[in-house]
Amino acid sequence: MKVVFSGGGTGGHIYPALATIDEWLKRDTTLEVRYIGGERGLEKEIVPAAGIKFDAVAIQGFVRALSLQNVKTVYLFLKAVKRAKRQLRTFQPDVVVGTGGYVSGPVLYAAQLLGIPTVIHEQNSVVGVSNRFLARHATKIGVAFPAARSQFKQATVVGNPRAQQVVAGQKDNRFDFDTFGLKNDQPTVLIFGGSQGAPKINQAVVEALSQFNNQNYQILFATGKSRFDEVQAMIKQRQMTVAKNIAIVPYISNMQELMPRVELVIGRAGATSMAEQTALGKPMILIPSPYVTNDHQTKNARSMADAGAAAMIIESELDGAVLFKTVHQLMSDVAKRQEMAQHAAQLGVRDAADEFIALIQSAVKK
Numbered sequence: 001m002k003v004v005f006s007g008g009g010t011g012g013h014i015y016p017a018l019a020t021i022d023e024w025l026k027r028d029t030t031l032e033v034r035y036i037g038g039e040r041g042l043e044k045e046i047v048p049a050a051g052i053k054f055d056a057v058a059i060q061g062f063v064r065a066l067s068l069q070n071v072k073t074v075y076l077f078l079k080a081v082k083r084a085k086r087q088l089r090t091f092q093p094d095v096v097v098g099t100g101g102y103v104s105g106p107v108l109y110a111a112q113l114l115g116i117p118t119v120i121h122e123q124n125s126v127v128g129v130s131n132r133f134l135a136r137h138a139t140k141i142g143v144a145f146p147a148a149r150s151q152f153k154q155a156t157v158v159g160n161p162r163a164q165q166v167v168a169g170q171k172d173n174r175f176d177f178d179t180f181g182l183k184n185d186q187p188t189v190l191i192f193g194g195s196q197g198a199p200k201i202n203q204a205v206v207e208a209l210s211q212f213n214n215q216n217y218q219i220l221f222a223t224g225k226s227r228f229d230e231v232q233a234m235i236k237q238r239q240m241t242v243a244k245n246i247a248i249v250p251y252i253s254n255m256q257e258l259m260p261r262v263e264l265v266i267g268r269a270g271a272t273s274m275a276e277q278t279a280l281g282k283p284m285i286l287i288p289s290p291y292v293t294n295d296h297q298t299k300n301a302r303s304m305a306d307a308g309a310a311a312m313i314i315e316s317e318l319d320g321a322v323l324f325k326t327v328h329q330l331m332s333d334v335a336k337r338q339e340m341a342q343h344a345a346q347l348g349v350r351d352a353a354d355e356f357i358a359l360i361q362s363a364v365k366k
């Protein structure tokens with residue numbers, strides 16, 4: 001079978017696609033896959049690095065206010081549809097799968113114009129712009145949360161395929177913390193602000209550095225690729241030292257191997273992160289982004305906190321002192337962490353890739 005995947009901009013839309021491909025290739029080595037992504041999104045690096053053939057189209061999102069930018073957006077959209085059509089005609093896929101983000105709009109629309117079956121996946125409980133646009137002519141729709149189902153005419157709850165991939169990463173896990181200059185026998189706190197990093201979280205971590213230094217747990221902190229230099233400059237300006245129990249990196253590219261091995265996760269409340277952390281049963285401290293559509297991350301974080309799986313900090317109340325206190329309290333309380341881990345695990349969907357692959361296969365014309 002030949003399948004084209006498209007989705008991107010941010011990691012939350014890319015990893016579910018990669019996880020589906022990964023699982024599918026394990027059971028069908030004859031599967032042929034292409035990925036069409038944006039010229040500027042994270043997918044441009046992540047997808048080829050995963051060994052998948054990648055084609056790019058230029059695309060940008062609509063801005064909310066009336067603006068000339070939107071004229072350019074329409075122009076780029078039509079150009080991307082044309083280019084995607086050419087790519088699809090050459091490859092002749094049996095089905096085209098979209099996992100959200102601006103780029104999936106023109107690619108799946110092109111497939112729909114050519115009469116190729118399309119399948120979309122919605123990771124969030126609130127449906128995104130591209131998926132809303134594509135839903136009318138999509139052959140099948142998979143959603144991660146039951147709450148999203150009612151927003152489509154007909155959709156199947158499959159969970160988030162990335163969850164299955166990180167769970168698979170638990171088996172025979174030989175992850176070596178030495179790759180980050182850390183120890184294998186110390187509990188690890190993982191901190192990252194979604195796939196792009198979050199300035200407010202980065203600042204709070206820098207403020208708390210002197211307190212985190214030399215604790216009996218270690219901190220692995222991913223700043224986001226484009227924010228690493230900014231963080232280093234902040235550390236230098238404040239003349240702070242970074243002790244050996246702390247590693248600061250721009251991005252973690254082997255999260256599926258690392259995440260199973262950490263004790264506590266601190267971060268945003270993006271849908272794919274939530275799927276991973278619940279599938280693995282990780283206690284979490286969530287600082288939801290207030291800058292996303294319909295404030296959906298706050299809803300995600302609140303549902304985790306209500307279930308007893310997470311502590312939640314509102315971004316406007318976050319600073320180094322609050323961050324340190326919340327982390328330190330949990331790292332000093334094994335029983336509390338275990339309790340949170342159990343609650344998190346109860347929310348996890350661990351076979352989502354199987355479910356999603358079955359849905360895609362059901363969309364292909366026999």
Ligand SMILES: CC(=O)N[C@H]1[C@@H](OP(=O)(O)OP(=O)(O)OC[C@H]2O[C@@H](n3ccc(=O)[nH]c3=O)[C@H](O)[C@@H]2O)O[C@H](CO)[C@@H](O)[C@@H]1O
Nearest residue numbers: 010011012015123194195222251252255270271272273292
């Ligand atoms: C600001 C924004 O628009 N956020 C949205 C975006 O978030 P974003 O792209 O940040 O998505 P998520 O938090 O859901 O997922 C991040 C993904 O990146 C991975 N990762 C992260 C950091 C790192 O160093 N290495 C790494 O591999 C995580 O393990 C995870 O798989 O898409 C999500 C899923 O549609 C939405 O719910 C979010 O609201």
